[in-house]
Amino acid sequence: KYTGMDRFECRQALVEDFEKAGVVDHIEEHLHQVGHSERTGVIVEPYLSKQWFVKMKPLAEEVLKNQQIPDQKISFVPERFEHTFTQWLENIEDWCISRQLWWGHRIPAWTSETTGELYVGTKAPEGSDWKQDEDVLDTWFSSALWPFSTFGWPEDTADLERYYPTNTLVTGYDIIFFWVARMAFQARYCTDNRPFRDVLIHGLIRDRQGRKMSKSLGNGVDPMDVIAEKGADALRFFLTTNSAPGMDLRYDETKVDAAWNFINKIWNASRYVLMQLEPGEVYSIDPESLSASDQWIMNRFNRTLAEVEKNMDKYEFAIAGNVLQNFVWNDFCSWYIELSKTDKSRNTSAVLLEVMKKSILLLSPYMPFVTDTIWEALPGTAGSINTAEWPASFKFQSDPELEREMDLVLQIVQSVRELKAEYRMKPSAPIVIFVQDETGHPVTLSSKAAGALDGLCHARLSDHEPEGECATRTLGTFVLSAGLSELVNVSEEKARLQREMERLEKEIMRGEKMLSNPGFTSKAPAAKVAAETQKLENYRTEFTLAKEQFAKLDKIQTKK
Template sequence: MGETLKSNLPPAYDPKQAEAKWYKYWIEGKFFEAGKDQEKEPFTIVIPPPNVTGKLHIGHALNMTLQDILTRFKRMKGYDTLWLPGMDHAGIATQARVEAKLREQGLSRHDLGREKFLEDVWKWKDEYAANIADQWRKMGLGLDYSRERFTFDEGFSDAVKEVFVRLYEKGLIYRGKYIINWDPKARTALSDIEVIHKEVKGALYHLKYPLTDGSGFIRVATTRPETMLGDVAVAVHPEDERYQDLIGKTVILPLVEREIPIIADEYVDPEFGSGAVKITPAHDPNDFEMGNRHQLPQILVMNEDGQMNELAGKYQGMDRFECRKQIVKDLEADGFLIEIEEHVHSVGHSERTGVVVEPYLSTQWFVAMKPLAERAIDAQKSGKGVRFVPDRFEKIYLHWIENVRDWCISRQLWWGHRIPAWYCDTCGEMTVARTAPQACSHCQGEKLRQDEDVLDTWFSSALWPFSTLGWPEQTADLKRYFPTDVLVTGYDIIYFWVARMIFTALEFTDEIPFRDVLLTGLVRDAEGRKMSKSLGNGVDPMDVIDQYGADAMRYMLSTGCTPGNDQRFRYERVEAARNFANKIWNASRFALMHLEGVSAEELELKGPFSIADKWILHRLNETVKDATRLLERYDFGEVGRVIYNFIWDELCDWYIEFAKLPLYGEDHEAKRVTRAVLNYVLDQSLRLLHPMMPFITEEIWQHLPVEGESITIAAWPEANEVFEAPEAVREMQVLIETIRAVRNIRAEMEVAPKHQVELLVRPDEDTVQVIERNEAAIKRLCGVNRLIVDPDLRRPDKSMTAVVTGAELFLPLAGLVDIEQTVKRLEAELKKLNAEVERVEKKLSNPGFVAKAPDHVVEAERQKGEEYREKREKVLARIQEIKG
């Protein structure tokens, strides 16, 4: 029990004060640290490590909130729960940020040198890692900080080297010259999935390549004229009848005047362009493969920064796109340009820098993926693989791994895991080792240079689920917590990360790394657009927390998502979540007012129970069963809806209303029972809500007369068969419908709360006793001074009616309202509603408005129209009813 029990809750909930206080209490109490009880069944989630490149965005907030909900739930369920935190060094992304900062000072990394530059990056990492950790705290994340890891810490680096060496020794890592994706701005290689393809309006340039024998020319088409400087052949399909007599001849390469052959290859598509293509093995992946088949030379005419090199002749020093313009001018001037055709095609762009990626011949390190993929495919198809939620993503995953290409893992950066390969200056051979060798393994020479490149950041993060637990050492944590239970991540990194973790875990541990993969969607803005800096529509989760509190943000994000689907961020929904928190707070203040000074003996949960008591305990049972089932299947939106409906509608709006009757009455035993039920239901409700809204639930729970240090380690509610009371549910349904119907009529007729009314009820056979048993409650909660219950009752003239389960209700209007004035008021309201309906219909029938207005604006007008029509029908019905 918390030490704050002594005082009642203040009038208003203060999120800032509560959040700082309780997070400190949780951390000092070590409630999130795993491994305290080895008898408990373990449950493990490793956090998808955020990059140390900046602050967390709203997508991180969603992802981490869902993980926190699952781990808090499992901890309360009695599991030894580990939620392991950590961060990613993020190679190219972090280096790009630090280099940008240096450019502002007029410096480059080369001015500083590798060692000094890396010192600057480590300072950056320390600063931004501290920021991220602070954001974790503000969101209320129940992380085990005693096990926090970083993808560049010492143990992790050992794991990376171990994996590299083992794969190299198996022949699954190799070094070779290949066409790779090259980022000329970052000056580094990229893997295929770090390239974003965009549809671009470009041009197809049709050129004449003159035959050497002077008999004419062959027509070729290209989208990248600047690469023609590295052409080594023209290729046609071997069965293309147009070119049969040209195969084996040569042409003169325009502008360069080099003689190159015409070759035949089945790869050429006779239907594309002229059916003849230029071959540039150093600048195109397909040409590279064709060049190898025909033993053609590889002429690289571009530098790493995208400028043309000395092999480009007079174009040396030009930027690649400036060179393209100049070459087109020169081709036209020399009569080699036939035509320029508009051409929309897919162009790769660097995910990190945004520049157009250059297919580039380079010596790089690769992982041979096919053997690794085969094992993952076998596991998935045999039912021993991971379970994707939602399951439609399994097909996407399988399609990718079945068609996987070798992975380029070397990066021309300084920030990252240095490739553990050393080159001997004496014999030129290479040594791959876990630690720096003292001598060459081939000639024993001592002049060794380590490879300058680093590994792709995804290479190290692919080891995250098991290396964070101590692998390659067989640690106690690895044995206990691996494989992990759930990975919660975005569907957009299935290829980048999820698949690679599965490959490496199977290869090095013989296990899948996690049993379930829960995939979240993107958090979009209110209009459904992707959040971006260019649109200026991003949402900072810390701003949301400052304004509304962490609980409101967490509840809004978690209840707005369904696995695998995007959601829209709307501030109205955050406000609604804050209102929910305030509702709980006010209901708890009411309860605590009546629980003050009550002994534990008095709070023992025993009858005699009223109908309302039986009903709320039965509904609590159903809510516990539903919430547990829904959480187990990751249906967070439905969990939130079930708990919200129970707490707001049933506990706050109805049970507390019914509880006021005994609490303010003279029957001491009824008071005792009501207090006990109220305390129990509130305690259990707070536990159900705790994983979603941890701060406010802890604050209230610490004031309740319950046992325990913290709600974080309180037991998750379980349904109690003793409280099953379906007959009470039916009885309460009749009462709630009756009270709601009378209150609605009073509101529509604008009858003042203090004005007592007469209520006539015509019940069916099964409902007579229900109404009679609860006469006092109906009178008190409906403002009724005279209640008549008669199965043979006839409807009085000039009365309002309502139909509820098992009965008809009549409220005579005589003496209740001025009928004439009421009809006038309703007719005036009807006139306004007619005008609104007409306005909306006119707007929606205007093609200009529907075509030009944003979709959400048009939809809002449609909804307004529906609401106005619905209100109009109700008002019309009331007018007809009053007039009789």
């Protein structure tokens, strides 16, 4: 009766027949989700039909067996995802591989239109009455052939011999069973080998609130828009340095901006290096003429290189990238480039160039476009950075004591700059400081380290403690002291403090008068009264500090 009817008409007719038969107790509405076609908007219904399947148990067992053999095992990074892989294979179901689509690999099956005989094979059967099945293979079936089919399999090609199995597959945790497992058993069946040695699992990119990006939420980010505004390198550096293996990443535009700023820093550093070089000159480092700062930056690079390589070998690209950023931004740009301005020797120029080259090579995987542009602009390079060799460490006779001295010098420079800023002292003004170790003995520096100290902050070490009131800073186990008379012009600072105390006295009087007025305290909002009370307390504290500072300066002036 219902054969050939429209599904919706059929349902209505069926309900009517039930009611006529008296078998309907009641009808009620039920709210539920109904799948719709993304393209046509038509309701998607279950439909029984004949499909092609692959018997999975024997294939999965082969992979599981080989997971116990070290040189055949597929390793996962992070290791916890191996459980997902294994669990799926242990609980495998037969795989429906046929799809009713207009594209894809056709199912290699033919039916005789005369006899109804079925034929499955790699080549079409002879004769004209054979019709090939119209279904195509599941996408994952086709893509599971990728590791070896791309190298020419089933032919024994040179590429297959050289590159297969591959080293590493990089993929997301959401397709371990869709793709990784299927590549594993297809490779085992077709080539009697594993398709790759390691599987590096990355997370998904989510929005700032941690939600998965979707059309319905409207929270998706088009990478092409980000690239148009910030550049591909900025987006790439953000993605590679803000996520750990297997962990989701929250998209944060401010961090993309930070990556852009870092790239800008590298660009400016390369421009500075080029400005220190004479056109057409060939620069090479003379190991016998290295300054303290030269040795320091070369040692820093060697340690950075070792740290980067160690973490890259473990697929910890975020850690490696952050180590590299710290070296380039802080050690090279913030310190060594500043140090180089006090030493215009040819050897310093050579060190600048070599550290720049090696740093650019390490950065290349993270930001290929800007590094390639800089690389081709640097003297002594040939062609694209993509054809260059991975950098080697610097080879020279390192002086550990000199390096320790330089580390202390940089701490001293930082503290002296802070003191000068605090006491409104000109950065270029000379200052005498005293530094003592944990035993109380004065610290002395070699001439090379002392020269760097003078060049960066115009400071000179004294061998005795300053007299009178001092400003101090702790530098780990060391203590730095500077006499207040070194830091300030006593007369000018006393005059400034006098003006400041007069201003604060007026503010205190105003505040006290306001808060002692019942008309204000009873009528003004509580928040306003609280704010004025807090202001008064702050003014009193500032006045006390200014008065104490004035007294210290007064003592210094009296002693003089």
